[in-house]
Amino acid sequence: MKARLGEVDASMRQPAMLFLVSAVFWLLAGSAFAIMAAIKSTNPDFLGLSEWLTFGRVRTAHLNAMIFGWGNNVIFAVAPWIMGRLCKARIRHTNILLAAGIFWNIAVTVGIFGILRGDMVGVEWLEMPAYITPLVIITYALIGVWVVIAFRWRQSEHVYVSQWYILAAFFWLPWLYTIAQIMLIFEPATGVVQSLTNWWFAHNVLGLWLTPIAIATAYYLIPKVLGRPIHSYYLSVVGFWALALFYNWAGVHHLIGGPVPAWVISAGTVASVMMVIPVIVTAINHHLTVVGSHKDGWASPTIRFVMFGAINYTVVSLFGSAMALRHVNEVTHFTHFTVGHAHHGVYAFFTMIMFGAVYYMMPRLLFREWRNPFLIRVHWWMCGLGILLMVISLQIGGWIQGLEMNALDADGVPVHTFIQVVENTKPWLWLRSLSGLMLLVGHIAFAINVFWMIFSPKTEGQVTQPTLLTPTTEET
Amino acid sequence: MKSLPLIFLGVFFTLAFSWTGIVLTSHLQMKDLTPVTAELVDKDDKPVGGGNFLVNGVTIKNTDGMTAYPLRPVGEAQRGKEIYEQMGCLxxxxxxxxRKGFGADFERGWGNRQSVARDYIxxxxxxxxxxxxxxxxxxVGLRYPELWQYQHIxxxxxxxxxxxxxxxxxxxEVQTINELTGPSVEALELPANYHPGPGFEVIPTQRAKDLVSYLMSLNQDYELPEIKFTEE
Structure with a gap:
């Protein structure tokens, strides 16, 4: 028997709220670590006496809190909820999700504590100590099984594009993680095979986990909020398989110029450039669905955030393809340009779409409307402008850093000493700290609104329309 | 696209494909790398490596006085790698x-040959x-002496x-100078404005010694059959 969306929402309430509240907590914790790391990168004596808060550790705590605390928690809230809604079946086994939620947050808490304590593993994106590995694998397995069960016993006639992406992502991540953990931690591969495995894993966390989930969310929410079908079914099929095929190979562009087989680098560069295909295809599908509804989109907090993310997906991906070209990479590699690019992807694309999803999801889960549109505006402007400032300052500063690092005079002597190059990045890093403060303000506004909503009475029956930020075409 | 098995097969093979390509093939390509001397070659003019090496199934000891590179980090250097990891140096x-001509690594004096896969085995x-x-x-151990490394850390x-x-x-550790035995031999030499003051001395802990040993061991100052120092 088919379930109504309201029934799905009601049965998803507990697990989704557990994950959402945890996600907001990690977002704030990750922001705090970020601010500390940002200040330290211009003022190294700041908290310099503390071993637990030395730069290498807070920076890593920041990354892990954001990716695995905020990112995974919000995904575990949003993706099963979208899957449940699209499958139109009565939701069962939410206990699986609740158990996973508890395991997961214990794992991340212990993992980040371990990083600060000094048990950090020297593999990028796998720093959380090996003693949390079983918890991580159990969590991924539980949620993956839940997603497959939901899909297998679906009641809907159609399978929507979002479901492919979610299914694929929930299969890819556990597999990636398990292989990387075996080949890097428990039975480390020899020599630079470690580095290749590292970047195969780390870039795929972005490409085969965060990206498909964010694309799935945009595919779900844009037509839903605007009330019009997605532009092209066939393009969405092409986009999905092209991403599955090419993104896999792209990660090794982090090793361009390094001591690894040249053919692997070439393959990675080709794959990175080929990523233009799924990116353009997805862009056409997302953007053409919105064309003509800009005014309605601007009024909806959900669509504002989701479209900001979708546009930035296009931009950041094209930048990424360009950065894999050897001559561009020669400048950008090893600089803050890459750091800017990472934040462009994970924040301006992924995180903004997730914010949009939360704005759509929470009123339906809790039968309450958002308490304060002003706080939504603060969140929007601070995070929207903040992340643009961050990406622009890091990428301009990083580009200059790369040029100065490589610049040689006529005699083949470096034009700038290393310390001069460092000095010249400082103003840009200050701007980065400023942008980080803006994001923090936005996150606090968001968190206040979330908790205010949770602790206020239901508004069902009193409020008849969703919170809008501007008048829509229908009202004028 | 409705079929669960079809989607699963697709996502399975795409990931398996990239793993086979990037990880497994590289592993097969590099698994036989051993430490070698730059000079020793077998009858086919191929370099031979290790303290011992095989010729027609017979193990032969490598020439005395020749060192096979890269060396395995041992003792303090090996422990120092853990400090390097824990502090997030990477x-x-x-x-x-x-390589020369890609970036300015040579011109900055970071090395006089490109790093190759064998350096890391x-x-x-x-x-x-x-x-x-x-x-x-x-x-970095060739560029700066140990004292510099300690002061810098x-x-x-x-x-x-x-x-x-x-x-x-x-x-x-900052400690008071022992009045009977005088300053410790391990006390770190520091300029006045960084010195904790008269009567005190700064002693590197074992972790600092390990870390410095690790840094001093990161040298690629040897030639390998596949890579020679770049001539000017």
Whole structure:
């Protein structure tokens, strides 16, 4: 028997709220670590006496809190909820999700504590100590099984594009993680095979986990909020398989110029450039669905955030393809340009779409409307402008850093000493700290609104329309 | 696209494909790398390696007086790698020299040959790094003496004014100078404005010694059959 969306929402309430509240907590914790790391990168004596808060550790705590605390928690809230809604079946086994939620947050808490304590593993994106590995694998397995069960016993006639992406992502991540953990931690591969495995894993966390989930969310929410079908079914099929095929190979562009087989680098560069295909295809599908509804989109907090993310997906991906070209990479590699690019992807694309999803999801889960549109505006402007400032300052500063690092005079002597190059990045890093403060303000506004909503009475029956930020075409 | 098995097969093969290509093939390509001397060759003019090497199924001892590279880090250097990991050094420092003409690694004096895969086979945690907020650390032991390394770790401003590297005072202990035996032989020499004051001395902890040993061991100052020092 088919379930109504309201029934799905009601049965998803507990697990989704557990994950959402945890996600907001990690977002704030990750922001705090970020601010500390940002200040330290211009003022190294700041908290310099503390071993637990030395730069290498807070920076890593920041990354892990954001990716695995905020990112995974919000995904575990949003993706099963979208899957449940699209499958139109009565939701069962939410206990699986609740158990996973508890395991997961214990794992991340212990993992980040371990990083600060000094048990950090020297593999990028796998720093959380090996003693949390079983918890991580159990969590991924539980949620993956839940997603497959939901899909297998679906009641809907159609399978929507979002479901492919979610299914694929929930299969890819556990597999990636398990292989990387075996080949890097428990039975480390020899020599630079470690580095290749590292970047195969780390870039795929972005490409085969965060990206498909964010694309799935945009595919779900844009037509839903605007009330019009997605532009092209066939393009969405092409986009999905092209991403599955090419993104896999792209990660090794982090090793361009390094001591690894040249053919692997070439393959990675080709794959990175080929990523233009799924990116353009997805862009056409997302953007053409919105064309003509800009005014309605601007009024909806959900669509504002989701479209900001979708546009930035296009931009950041094209930048990424360009950065894999050897001559561009020669400048950008090893600089803050890459750091800017990472934040462009994970924040301006992924995180903004997730914010949009939360704005759509929470009123339906809790039968309450958002308490304060002003706080939504603060969140929007601070995070929207903040992340643009961050990406622009890091990428301009990083580009200059790369040029100065490589610049040689006529005699083949470096034009700038290393310390001069460092000095010249400082103003840009200050701007980065400023942008980080803006994001923090936005996150606090968001968190206040979330908790205010949770602790206020239901508004069902009193409020008849969703919170809008501007008048829509229908009202004028 | 409705079928669960079809989607699963697709996502399985795409990931398996990239793993086979990037990880497995590279592993097969590199699994037989051993430490070698630059000079020793077998009858087919192929380099032979290790303390012992096989010729027609017979194990032969390598020539005396010849060292096969890369060396395996041992003792303090091996433990220092853990300090390097725990402090997150790899987020700002790379350990790879790129070829001449790609970047300015040579001109900055970071190495006089490109790093190759064989250089890393004896390291149990390979940290090539992806960031150069600070300089590359290949050959850092050739560029600076131990005293410099200790001072730089205690507070980078001592040796490199304007550096954004964090200080690591917690790898050192400040103690009062023993009145009977006088200053410790291990006391770190420091300029006056960084010195804790008369009657005190700064002693590197074992962790600091390990870390410095590790840094001093990161040298690629040997030639390999596949890579010779670049001539000017």
């Amino acid at each position: 987020y700002c420092h790379s350990q790879q020299v790129r 004896e390291q149990d945690r390979v940290m090539l790094g992806t960031m150069r907020t600070g300089p590359d650390l290949t050959n 205690y507070n980078p401003q001592i040796t490199s004014t304007g550096s954004t590297m964090p200080p690591y005072p917690f790898l050192f």
